[in-house]
Amino acid sequence: MSVGIVVITHGQVGEAIIKAAEFILDHSLEDICLVPFIQSGAHPTGHRELKLAIDQSDAGDGVLVLTDLVGASPANLASGLLPEIRGKVVTGINLAMLLRVWNYREMPLNTLASKAVAGGKRGIEAIDA
């Protein structure tokens, strides 16, 4: 068993990052569940879809939900579900974070969440001339 991974972001951000990671790793990341986030008017929807995806992704070791902007609706939807699920939410998804999470997906949930944060940060550098 391993931790389930669910991605929910604005627009096509999550899908694009997953596809880029698949290109780099040269294999499918089909185990990752991508949940569409639909902003309909002022009220975001997708609560039910996200809960369903998390429940289906939990094979017993919990679920790591990766999302984009802290404080934004996809992140708020995910964090709002925390009392109902066995999971952790990590914001700021980037390609470095997803590669790191994929490589360590056999680790326990809390460790994997820490790896996600560290991996995401590690992918951010100011490159000097």
Added chain:
Amino acid sequence: MISRAVTIINKLGLHARAATRLVNSAAAFDCELWISNGEKTINGKSIMGVLTLAASRGTQLNIEAKGKDENEAIEGIIELINSRFGEEE
């Protein structure tokens, strides 16, 4: 522990897919493997580590291996780099 220097020769340098190939190759060995670009040293079995070397064509790397299959590991990694990671140029 053994150590060898190698120069990146493929046009695109140690880009993401090349880094993946290097890490996958390194992971097949039991030994510990470190790669250095100047003063920066990373774990050769970590994709993010390898990517942060930011090694473009012409960059000289130093590879260190420690473990019972260290010779095979270093030879394998150097062969991969010298084969341009299977890329045409």
